[in-house]
């Protein structure tokens with residue numbers, strides 16, 4: 001395996017015309033590492049599987065549709081068990097840490113890493129790091145066994161606890177070194193994967209035989225390259241309950257309006273899929289698609305039209321949508337950050353509800369009843385559903401196979417329906433967003449019949465400037481905006 005720097009491992013395959021975005025391997029910086037036959041060979045459960053081991057050269061294309069005039073694109077290394085492993089079972093001292101916000105399925109991933117290490121590779125020493133990255137140097141560890149983790153997938157949250165901030169690379173790697181840990185499994189979102197990349201770099205700088213594997217966690221599905229992140233299906237499913245409640249409320253009142261705020265700081269996937277799944281939503285607002293309130297083609301006009309047609313309306317808004325409108329109106333916006341440096345968003349659902357109420361109050365001829373539902377924390381806290389549980393299990397198994405095979409500095413993820421190893425830099429370089437010029441968003445627009453809001457932006461800008469600049473006041477009726 002050739003490498004110029006840690007991540008410049010792109011091997012151009014001239015014969016087949018694709019580029020392999022490879023992940024680092026311990027042998028890139030540690031010479032003459034001994035190998036061992038994969039213990040799965042002697043496991044009777046696997047002996048019946050034809051071609052159970054993944055060939056070292058197997059790769060998965062990022063794009064399945066290849067045009068005649070475009071190159072065959074980027075491939076990623078296929079995940080799965082290898083014939084040879086670089087750790088003997090009794091030398092492995094693994095640890096698992098969870099960081100960032102909650103997401104359905106974290107406990108399933110923890111459980112499956114522990115179970116896979118034990119049942120597939122005979123690894124008995126697995127530590128849980130308490131309370132995120134800072135737990136490496138400021139808290140105690142817990143011993144994780146198949147027995148103690150047996151039922152945790154039925155619970156939401158993370159049994160290990162989580163936190164933001166506190167990423168002190170040197171202290172974390174010192175702790176890894178001092179404890180004799182040689183496999184680090186890191187479950188978390190974009191910030192966590194950046195933290196994992198830095199830990200990997202420092203481990204490599206110290207020439208330690210330590211494999212670092214990331215399992216990407218983002219309920220928003222905003223991690224690039226991968227098909228879908230775990231917890232997303234569960235979130236979409238649970239969001240249906242909130243949308244259904246909003247619909248029932250709206251239907252039961254004269255000119256009833258239900259507003260539901262869903263997760264999606266930068267990417268509106270949950271709002272988009274929940275809308276497509278529900279069929280009760282009349283308007284879906286996401287961060288990628290700017291909207292405006294007043295004037296022709298604006299949200300107020302559309303709301304009036306829907307109320308006249310149906311007598312009720314349901315609006316779904318992602319938490320990151322319309323933040324620029326809100327910022328323009330609220331001079332007193334706090335502009336705060338959390339401990340990890342993420343910007344805290346204003347509660348756009350509450351703001352939108354107030355603005356709609358204000359509009360119809362001014363109109364006088366159409367009294368409305370508006371109910372605002374913010375189910376975000378309830379959605380994050382539930383255990384994962386069946387499909388996410390399967391997804392979590394396979395991600396955990398892939399991570400374990402990868403670390404045992406000596407790969408490091410990688411994230412596991414589904415690419416084109418196949419499990420792969422993806423270098424950290426590919427995961428961290430950008431955010432996956434809904435493309436509003438793609439077919440999926442067009443499908444949503446035709447499903448809800450909402451306006452695209454593309455067009456008279458200049459008119460809206462002028463209108464926004466006329467809006468009185470008042471801070472938002474919480475009347476106690478509504479839930480607080482998501483602040484973590």
Ligand code: ATP
Pocket residue numbers: 099100101102132133134163164165166167188189190191192193194195196198217218219339340342
């Ligand atoms: P989510 O967005 O789903 O809540 P996240 O992983 O992005 O999850 P953050 O709070 O942003 O959550 O980050 C989690 C951890 O990663 C924190 O401990 C934070 O200090 C660390 N971290 C974030 N960004 C970086 C970075 N660029 N370098 C090193 N560590 C980072």
Ligand code: MG
Pocket residue numbers: 100189190191342
């Ligand atoms: Mg994040």
